[in-house]
Amino acid sequence: MLQSIWKFCGSVRVTFYLLLVVSLNLAIASFYVKSNPHIFRPLNDFLLQDWFRLYGENNPDKIWWLWTMFGLLLALGFNTGICTLDRIRNLLTKRHNMDTRVFLLKMTPSFIHICFLIMLSGHLISMISGVNKRIPLTPELETPLPIHAQVIDQHCDYFTSPELLKGHLDQCTVSFRLHTDGQEEVKQLSILNPFTYQGLTFHLIRDKKSKEGGLQIIIKRDPGLKFILFGFTILVLLMLWYFPKLQKYTKGG
Amino acid sequence: MPISTVSVTCLYLAGGAYVLSFVAFVLRKERITDVFFNGGFLLHTISQVSRGWFIGIFSSHALLEGVFFLPWCLAFLTLCLRFRKNNTHLIYSALIPLLLFLLIASLYPKGIVPPSPQGQTVFSSLFFVFEVMAHAFFCLGAWFSLRYLYHTKDAVFFDSFVIWGFILYSIAQVVGAIWSYLGWASLFNWSQRHLQSASTWCFYAGYIHLRFLSHCDMRKKAWVSLAGFLIVFYFSYVSHLREITMTRLGG
Numbered sequence: 466m467l468q469s470i471w472k473f474c475g476s477v478r479v480t481f482y483l484l485l486v487v488s489l490n491l492a493i494a495s496f497y498v499k500s501n502p503h504i505f506r507p508l509n510d511f512l513l514q515d516w517f518r519l520y521g522e523n524n525p526d527k528i529w530w531l532w533t534m535f536g537l538l539l540a541l542g543f544n545t546g547i548c549t550l551d552r553i554r555n556l557l558t559k560r561h562n563m564d565t566r567v568f569l570l571k572m573t574p575s576f577i578h579i580c581f582l583i584m585l586s587g588h589l590i591s592m593i594s595g596v597n598k599r600i601p602l603t604p605e606l607e608t609p610l611p612i613h614a615q616v617i618d619q620h621c622d623y624f625t626s627p628e629l630l631k632g633h634l635d636q637c638t639v640s641f642r643l644h645t646d647g648q649e650e651v652k653q654l655s656i657l658n659p660f661t662y663q664g665l666t667f668h669l670i671r672d673k674k675s676k677e678g679g680l681q682i683i684i685k686r687d688p689g690l691k692f693i694l695f696g697f698t699i700l701v702l703l704m705l706w707y708f709p710k711l712q713k714y715t716k717g718g
Numbered sequence: 719m720p721i722s723t724v725s726v727t728c729l730y731l732a733g734g735a736y737v738l739s740f741v742a743f744v745l746r747k748e749r750i751t752d753v754f755f756n757g758g759f760l761l762h763t764i765s766q767v768s769r770g771w772f773i774g775i776f777s778s779h780a781l782l783e784g785v786f787f788l789p790w791c792l793a794f795l796t797l798c799l800r801f802r803k804n805n806t807h808l809i810y811s812a813l814i815p816l817l818l819f820l821l822i823a824s825l826y827p828k829g830i831v832p833p834s835p836q837g838q839t840v841f842s843s844l845f846f847v848f849e850v851m852a853h854a855f856f857c858l859g860a861w862f863s864l865r866y867l868y869h870t871k872d873a874v875f876f877d878s879f880v881i882w883g884f885i886l887y888s889i890a891q892v893v894g895a896i897w898s899y900l901g902w903a904s905l906f907n908w909s910q911r912h913l914q915s916a917s918t919w920c921f922y923a924g925y926i927h928l929r930f931l932s933h934c935d936m937r938k939k940a941w942v943s944l945a946g947f948l949i950v951f952y953f954s955y956v957s958h959l960r961e962i963t964m965t966r967l968g969g
Contacts, residue, residue: 477927481924481928484923484927485920488918489917495910496910636835656835693895701885701889708885
């Protein structure tokens with residue numbers, strides 16, 4: 466009985482249907498996010514638990530898809546984990562009958578699944594931990610952290626040529642004097658060029674949709690970042706190796 | 719002649735050459751089909767490259783704008799396929815989706831959206847290259863699936879197209895995540911665009927798993943591939959079409 470439940474939970478058929486339902490859930494989510502920006506835009510600026518207290522709690526009819534998404538992704542995570550464990554165990558028992566290259570090829574989907582799990586965990590970590598503060602750009606930045614930041618220079622460059630582009634924004638640069646525990650440092654920040662200071666990353670953002678319609682600073686520490694990037698990059702590299710090899714082996718019988 | 723005029727003129731000439739190639743294909747004149755198609759592709763490439771300098775300075779966003787870049791990618795893949803395979807009847811049938819997307823491009827405003835500071839990174843360019851190329855793979859995958867459903871004797875190569883589309887789409891997601899982090903301080907944003915990309919990725923991840931299901935034959939895969947392209951078309955291409963209302967420079 467337990468064995469058949471375990472088999473069902475790790476089956477590829479369940480993976481396929483779960484992925485389809487997750488896809489549908491995300492598609493529905495995209496329409497809710499689009500039509501309720503006042504609820505969901507702040508989700509980018511708060512940790513999930515803080516956002517839920519401030520916005521989610523009062524709008525249960527608009528955020529139901531978030532719970533179904535977490536449930537489905539959790540189920541997908543379990544399904545992937547069980548499937549991977551089973552596959553690795555099976556392949557290890559047959560290892561001595563297999564050529565090393567064939568063994569590695571057969572193991573690759575399991576490695577891809579491990580990367581997927583790392584990536585999924587990274588997203589969860591990013592959502593519930595770290596620092597995520599968006600503050601408007603003012604001469605004395607009111608950082609909610611033990612860092613005092615003072616803007617010492619701020620300017621924007623506009624295109625001067627060609628004629629058609631004249632007056633369009635090219636780049637904005639802000640210079641800061643940062644003080645922490647008696648230490649002082651001057652740092653320069655521009656759009657697309659964040660800097661890191663005491664484990665925090667400072668980003669200059671141009672938010673056309675904000676009420677101020679201008680420049681903002683995002684101070685961030687994202688502990689999930691490395692997991693997501695590592696997991697997804699290795700996943701892609703493994704796929705780039707696996708599928709051509711699989712085609713070659715299939716064609717060669 | 720201004721470079722913008724070169725770009726637009728070459729686009730129309732390329733369209734004309736592809737139409738002639740299609741006529742030759744229908745009349746089963748293989749060599750003439752090849753000649754017109756290759757000529758059309760050359761003109762199309764000139765149009766696409768010169769579009770990069772449409773407003774006087776180079777803009778990768780202009781060069782890689784989905785509505786214009788997708789038909790070029792479709793033509794490029796068709797050409798690559800022609801070099802690798804001999805099944806001309808099946809390969810040149812791809813002229814039908816190519817001409818449809820080129821028709822939309824020729825009716826679309828030709829001017830470019832002004833470059834924004836957030837778009838001026840190599841990651842933004844790489845993102846569009848991989849994303850639009852993935853869409854082209856999905857599109858041809860869906861087209862060959864359709865052919866397979868109606869002419870079961872046709873060689874089955876839609877599956878490879880969908881798999882390569884998924885790999886390229888995944889690369890686009892990695893590169894796009896880096897761009898998003900640099901430009902908006904987050905690898906993933908709770909926005910319509912990001913959620914729809916995640917939805918598309920999950921759908922095609924499901925498709926990839928079909929190969930491990932014993933009850934799934936090629937016809938079922940073909941149907942899933944077709945459904946996948948409808949999702950891509952609605953989420954990505956229709957959103958490109960919505961950009962028609964944006965302020966444009968040069969036309």
